Amino acid sequence: MSDPPERPASATFGRALAPWVAPLVLLVGWELTSRAGLLPRQLLPAPSDVLGAGIAAIVHGDLLVHLGVSTLRAGAGLLVGGLLGLFLGLATGLSRSAQLAIDGPLQMLRAIPALALVPLVILWFGLGESAKLFIVAVTVVFPVYLNTFHGVRSVDPSLLEMARVYDVRGWALYREVVLPGALPSILVGLRFALGMSWLVLIVAESIGATRGLGYVAMNAREFMQMEPLVLTILLWALLGKLTDLGARRLERWLLPWQPRAQRLDSN
Amino acid sequence: MRNGANGNGAAVQLEHLGKRFGERVVLSGIDLSIRPGEFLGIVGPSGSGKSTLLRILSGLEEPTSGAARVRAPTHGAASTGADIRNASAHGAVRVVFQEPRLLPWRSVLDNVCVGSNRALASKGRDVLERVGLGERLHEYPGVLSGGQRQRVALARALVHEPQVLLLDEPFASLDALTRLSAQRLVESLWTQHGFTAVLVTHDVEEAVLLCDRVLVLEAGRVRLSVEVDLARPRARHVPEVGRLSLQLLSSIMGSAFAEEALLGQPAEVCQPARQVAHG
Numbered sequence: 398m399s400d401p402p403e404r405p406a407s408a409t410f411g412r413a414l415a416p417w418v419a420p421l422v423l424l425v426g427w428e429l430t431s432r433a434g435l436l437p438r439q440l441l442p443a444p445s446d447v448l449g450a451g452i453a454a455i456v457h458g459d460l461l462v463h464l465g466v467s468t469l470r471a472g473a474g475l476l477v478g479g480l481l482g483l484f485l486g487l488a489t490g491l492s493r494s495a496q497l498a499i500d501g502p503l504q505m506l507r508a509i510p511a512l513a514l515v516p517l518v519i520l521w522f523g524l525g526e527s528a529k530l531f532i533v534a535v536t537v538v539f540p541v542y543l544n545t546f547h548g549v550r551s552v553d554p555s556l557l558e559m560a561r562v563y564d565v566r567g568w569a570l571y572r573e574v575v576l577p578g579a580l581p582s583i584l585v586g587l588r589f590a591l592g593m594s595w596l597v598l599i600v601a602e603s604i605g606a607t608r609g610l611g612y613v614a615m616n617a618r619e620f621m622q623m624e625p626l627v628l629t630i631l632l633w634a635l636l637g638k639l640t641d642l643g644a645r646r647l648e649r650w651l652l653p654w655q656p657r658a659q660r661l662d663s664n
Numbered sequence: 665m666r667n668g669a670n671g672n673g674a675a676v677q678l679e680h681l682g683k684r685f686g687e688r689v690v691l692s693g694i695d696l697s698i699r700p701g702e703f704l705g706i707v708g709p710s711g712s713g714k715s716t717l718l719r720i721l722s723g724l725e726e727p728t729s730g731a732a733r734v735r736a737p738t739h740g741a742a743s744t745g746a747d748i749r750n751a752s753a754h755g756a757v758r759v760v761f762q763e764p765r766l767l768p769w770r771s772v773l774d775n776v777c778v779g780s781n782r783a784l785a786s787k788g789r790d791v792l793e794r795v796g797l798g799e800r801l802h803e804y805p806g807v808l809s810g811g812q813r814q815r816v817a818l819a820r821a822l823v824h825e826p827q828v829l830l831l832d833e834p835f836a837s838l839d840a841l842t843r844l845s846a847q848r849l850v851e852s853l854w855t856q857h858g859f860t861a862v863l864v865t866h867d868v869e870e871a872v873l874l875c876d877r878v879l880v881l882e883a884g885r886v887r888l889s890v891e892v893d894l895a896r897p898r899a900r901h902v903p904e905v906g907r908l909s910l911q912l913l914s915s916i917m918g919s920a921f922a923e924e925a926l927l928g929q930p931a932e933v934c935q936p937a938r939q940v941a942h943g
Binding site for chain 1 (some may be wrong): 722723724755758759761763765767768769770778779804806807820
C-alpha cells in the first residue's frame with residue numbers, strides 16, 4: 398500500500414542508462430572488429446563509416462528531406478488507418494450485429510500481406526501519394542481495430558452493473574465507463590500501429606517513390622551501396638525506439654490513474 | 665429503538681415473490697413487508713437465494729412471479745407504492761456491493777457523484793466528510809485502502825439520500841478491524857438518515873449486531889424470522905447477542921455444528937439426547 402522506498406540518485410541514473418548498454422557494447426565491438434580487419438567492409442561497413450555517410454547525407458544530400466517525407470507518410474497513414482480502426486473497433490465492440498457483419502471479413506483482410514496488394518494498389522491509385530497512404534493505412538487499421546474491440550469487450554462487467562444501478566446510461570455510460578475502460582487497450586493498439594507504420598514504409602515507398610527512407614533503402618540495395626543501406630537499417634531501429642518512447646509518454650499522460658505496477662512496462 | 669421516527673425510510677412490500685432461472689427455482693413464495701426505517705438482515709448458506717433477492721430489490725433482476733413494491737414515506741399507508749424497478753431508477757433505492765466497484769479513472773469525488781450532475785458536488789463533499797474521507801476528494805481510488813474504497817462506495821450510495829439502502833455483504837472483503845469500524849459507520853449513518861436498510865450477509869453475528877430483524881433464507885424460502893430487540897450500539901459479548909446468533913446459525917447448519925462454531929465446544933453429534941431433541 399505504501400510508496401516504494403526512494404532509490405538513491407545513482408541507482409535511478411543506472412536504470413535510465415541500462416537499456417543503452419547492450420547497443421553501445423555491440424557498436425563498439427562492431428567498430429573494433431571492423432578496424433582489426435576481421436569484418437570485411439564490403440560485407441558490413443564499420444559504424445564510423447556509416448556515421449560518416451549519414452553526416453555527409455545530411456550536409457550535402459537530402460537525408461533530412463527523406464526522413465521528413467517518410468514521417469509525413471507514416472503519420473498520415475496512421476491517422477487515416479488509426480481512426481478507421483478505432484471506429485470499426487468501437488462498432489464491433491458495442492454491437493453484436495456489427496461484430497457478426499464485419500469482424501469476419503476484417504479478419505480475412507488482416508491475413509493479406511501488404512506486399513501482395515502492391516500491384517492492385519498501383520492499378521487503383523497510380524504511383525502517387527494516395528497509393529502509399531493506402532498501404533500504411535491498411536496495415537495500421539488492424540492493430541487499432543483488434544485492441545479497441547478487445548478493450549470495449551473487456552470493460553469490467555461489475556462496473557457496467559454499477560452504472561445500471563446508479564442510472565448512468567446513454568452517452569454518459571460511454572464517457573464515464575466504456576471508453577475510459579477501453580482506453581488502456583486502445584493505446585496498446587496505437588503503440589503497435591506506430592511501430593508498424595514505420596515498418597510498412599519499405600513496402601509503401603517501393604511504389605514510384607523518389608523520396609523517403611524506403612526509397613533510400615531500395616536505391617542502396619539496387620546499387621549495393623553498403624553505407625546508405627546500413628544507415629537506413631540503423632535509422633529504422635532508432636525511429637522505432639523513439640516512437641515507442643513517445644507512445645509511452647502518451648500513455649502516462651492519458652492514464653494518470655493507472656498505478657505504475659499495472660503498466661505494461663514501468664521503466 | 666426503532667428508527668422510523670425521522671421518516672426518511674420507505675416501506676418495502678414483497679408479495680409472493682418468485683424467481684427461477686430456467687428450471688432452477690431460486691426464490692419461491694416470498695412474502696415480506698419491511699417497515700419504513702427498519703434494518704433488516706438476510707442470512708443463509710450460499711445458494712439460498714439471498715443475493716438474488718437483493719438483486720431483485722435493486723432492480724438488476726426481474727422476479728418471475730409476484731411483485732416488489734416500494735412505498736415512499738411521503739405516500740400514505742393506503743398507497744400501494746411504486747414498482748421497485750421504477751423506484752430504483754429514481755434514486756430511491758441504492759446499493760452497496762461486496763466490492764466497491766469504483767471507476768478507477770475518476771477521482772473520489774467524481775465517483776461519489778457518478779450519474780448525477782455537477783450540482784451534487786457540494787453534497788458529495790459533505791457525505792465524504794461524514795464517512796471520514798473529506799481530505800481525499802481529488803485522489804484516485806487506486807491509492808486508497810480497501811476499507812477507504814468501501815467508504816467511498818457507501819458515500820456514493822448515500823449522496824442521493826436513498827429511502828432504501830441495500831447492502832450486499834459490504835463488509836465481507838474487509839479485514840477484521842476495518843470491518844468493525846465500517847459496521848459502526850453504517851449503523852450511525854442509518855441512525856442519522858433513517859433510511860430502510862437491507863443487509864445480506866453470511867455472518868450471523870454481524871446480522872444480530874446491526875439488524876432489527878433477521879431472516880434465514882433456505883432453498884429460496886424464508887425459514888426463520890427473528891426480531892432483535894436490543895439496545896444499540898450492541899456488543900459481541902452481550903449474552904443475548906450470542907444466544908440469537910446461535911439460534912440463527914442452528915437454523916442454518918444444525919445445532920451441533922452451530923455450537924461448535926460459535927461457542928468452541930466440540931460437537932457431540934452421536935449423543936442420543938440431542939437426537940431426541942431434534943425429533
